[in-house]
Amino acid sequence: MALRFCPLYSGSSGNCTFISDGKTGIIIDAGLSGKRIEAALAQIDFLPEALSGILITHEHTDHVKGAGILSRKYHLPIYSNEGTKNAMRSALGAVPDNMFRIFETGSDFYIGSLAVRAFPIPHDAREPVGFKVFSGARSVAVATDMGYLRNNVIDELSGTDMILLESNHDPQMLMNNPHYSAQLKRRILGNHGHLSNETCAAGVLRLYEEGTRHFVLGHLSGENNTPELAFDTTLNAVVRAGLAPDSDVYIHMAWRDHVGEVYTIDG
Numbered sequence: 642m643a644l645r646f647c648p649l650y651s652g653s654s655g656n657c658t659f660i661s662d663g664k665t666g667i668i669i670d671a672g673l674s675g676k677r678i679e680a681a682l683a684q685i686d687f688l689p690e691a692l693s694g695i696l697i698t699h700e701h702t703d704h705v706k707g708a709g710i711l712s713r714k715y716h717l718p719i720y721s722n723e724g725t726k727n728a729m730r731s732a733l734g735a736v737p738d739n740m741f742r743i744f745e746t747g748s749d750f751y752i753g754s755l756a757v758r759a760f761p762i763p764h765d766a767r768e769p770v771g772f773k774v775f776s777g778a779r780s781v782a783v784a785t786d787m788g789y790l791r792n793n794v795i796d797e798l799s800g801t802d803m804i805l806l807e808s809n810h811d812p813q814m815l816m817n818n819p820h821y822s823a824q825l826k827r828r829i830l831g832n833h834g835h836l837s838n839e840t841c842a843a844g845v846l847r848l849y850e851e852g853t854r855h856f857v858l859g860h861l862s863g864e865n866n867t868p869e870l871a872f873d874t875t876l877n878a879v880v881r882a883g884l885a886p887d888s889d890v891y892i893h894m895a896w897r898d899h900v901g902e903v904y905t906i907d908g
Contacts, residue, residue, distance in 0.1 A: 642754070644774075644906040646781045648805055649681040651859035652897030655703050658783050658805060659685065662776035665753030669696045669772055669783045672703040675710035681900045690715045693753045694742065697721040699766035699786065700729035709733030718742045720752070722759065724768025746770055760797040763788045765833040773801060779906045781805075785860040788832040790844045799851035802906045805895060806844060808858040808875065809835035810865040818865055835860070838871050842878035849890055855904070859895035868894055 642662045649657040655673035659666065659682065666687060671678055679689050695708050695717055708729075712719050713736065720742045721729070730736075744750050746768060749758050756775040761768075764786045771794065773782040782798055785807035798804055815826055828834050836844070845856050858871050872894060879890050886892060895901045 642776050642779075644776045644779050644781055644802075645903055646803055646906065647685055647903040648857060648859055648895035648901040649678065649685075650897065650899075651785070651805065651861070651895035651901065653703060653809075653860065653862050653864075654897055655706065656785070656860065657681065657707075659687065660755070660774050660781060661687065662754055665693045665755045666691055667694050667696060667752055667755065667774070668692060670698055670704040671695050671708040671711055672701075672706050675707040675714065678707050678711060684900045685903050692717055693755075694718045694720050696752075696757070696772055697725055697729065698762075698771065698783065699764060699769035700725050700732065701766060701786070702732065704786075705729045705732050709736050712736050712740050716740070720744060720750075720757075722746050722768045722770065725766070725770075728767035758797065760794065762786065762794060763791055763833050765828065765831075771797070773797060781906065785809075785836075787836055788834045790836065790840065790847070795844075795847055795851065798848055798853065801848075801853050803855040803857065803904060804848065804853055805857045805859045806841055806848075807836040807860040808838050808841035808866070808871040809860050810837055810862045811867075811870050811874075812837050812839070814870075815862075815865040820864070829865075835862075838866065838874035841871070842875040845875050845890065845892075846878060846882055849884065854889070855891045855893065857893040857895050857901070857904075861895075861897060863897055868896075
């Protein structure tokens with residue numbers, strides 16, 4: 642069974658990723674208004690009422706903004722661990738307890754025909770996770786909002802067919818940004834902040850060695866990065882490593898302000 646994978650939006654202003662195997666459809670995060678997510682799903686010809694659930698990586702607004710309204714409107718269960726549920730509860734509004742599906746971080750579970758693994762990531766949230774989603778032998782993953790690529794994350798992502806990987810900021814742009822405080826800069830650059838373009842590029846090379854060939858660069862900062870910088874940083878690292886772009890490794894982009902490409906991973 643083929644997997645459809647689409648980063649509807651990915652960036653510091655809002656995140657939502659669509660995954661379906663033709664039988665079960667889910668979104669990972671709902672960090673925009675319900676109307677924008679509905680419109681994004683319409684663009685890829687999927688009805689929100691056909692979703693089987695909303696998975697939440699962590700409680701920050703750019704990941705949960707529309708989760709409550711979508712859950713109420715379409716009676717969609719919200720999947721999260723206990724720490725994230727408690728941390729995001731007030732931001733969701735009135736979501737009944739029976740609409741939550743609580744999983745243990747580090748566990749595997751099923752949503753319809755999709756298998757899901759939730760793995761811990763280093764970020765400044767209560768209990769943040771990334772997700773790897775399987776349909777048969779095929780898999781996709783969302784791995785953003787990380788201060789660094791620690792070994793357990795590499796292990797969890799090993800062999801994934803396609804990964805949405807964070808390429809958040811250019812360090813020089815960040816350090817020269819007059820609108821960011823020193824404290825905020827330290828937070829972004831710290832071990833529980835966000836991946837830089839350079840760290841993302843190094844991660845692509847490590848994950849290539851573990852079997853991944855398709856990477857979607859996402860969660861770009863609107864103030865401290867550009868799509869061109871993010872793409873070129875990873876592209877140059879790939880070339881320096883002696884790999885051929887669009888042959889050995891495929892680099893794709895997710896977008897902050899419009900719906901991304903729909904990728905199909907054949908079963």
